[in-house]
Amino acid sequence: MQSKQKIQNTASLIVSFTDSYTQSKQRKQNKQYKSKSTLSLAQVTSRLEYLWRQIENKKSCKQVIRIPKLLQSLIALVTFRLGIHLNEQTDLLRLKVRHWSKWCLRNIHFYADEQDQSELVRQGYGRMMSITFSTAGGVGEEEDKEIWNGLGEIQHFLRQLHDGRNYPYTSFQPLPLLVRRTEEQIEEEGASEEIEAQLNNKGMNGNIKMNATRAKAAILNHFIHTH
Structure with missing residues (x-):
């Protein structure tokens, strides 16, 4: 039960982060978003890696796949800040966000049913x-x-x-x-x-x-x- 709640909380964080990122793109509030995202990139990266490991666990895979807006969020994060460079540390974290988002999706495809x-x-x-x-x-x-x-x-x-x-x-x-x-x-x-x-x-x-x-x-x- 505790594990299921942690998965849900992790997914909620990722969805919330993605919503903020998407809204900032639409509103073109780059300066405001840049500060917010830099502070949370390491946290989001670790959560994505955790989620990837949970998808590897077939018992948790179905729960992860069915979380509302999670697939949409992962697909959006595959292109997170692509082609935009700030500094080496931030660029590396952005690359990790894209990397783990892709691997989450690849694992989902690997274990997914027809639906x-x-x-x-x-x-x-x-x-x-x-x-x-x-x-x-x-x-x-x-x-x-x-x-x-x-x-x-x-x-x-x-x-x-x-x-x-x-x-x-x-x-x-x-x-x-x-x-x-x-x-x-x-x-x-x-x-x-x-x-x-x-x-x-x-x-x-x-x-x-x-x-x-x-x-x-x-x-x-x-x-x-x-x-």
Whole structure:
């Protein structure tokens, strides 16, 4: 019971932090928000890491997934202060916020059932995946590992939605409508063009090119089976 309450409190803190961040963007009150966020970044980072560990625990995963506004908040934090630099310490904390938000979402996808996969897509999971590897115009984190991970996530997510999944802890039938919605989000972010560009990326001993090829194939398989 105590653990469930701690999870709920942690999620509430993350949602509240994200709401404040989102509102500050809308109102363009950057100076006011900057001071507030710098003080709480370390705390938010530790809470995100804690949440990630709870999602790893299959007994807690369902509770975490069903917390109102949490998925929306995690997806918003994947791009937290992306491309905005202040100082080395703050930039590192912002990077950790983005990192743990992504890994929370990846774990949620890993353990999610059909209903939760649908909610992930509804909240813009396809857009999030696109941003994690996109380097066009300076958008996204340009490190080779991030590009490689992002491309791998796209092909893995699309294939599981397309083929269905049969894991001991969670399974679902093929979800072609979710494939279509995810692919539309990828297109809207211009990620298909970026996947093409990554086919020429020789980084990580050719592994980026390999994941780009697989991501492209996953999208092409979608079209082959639906036309």
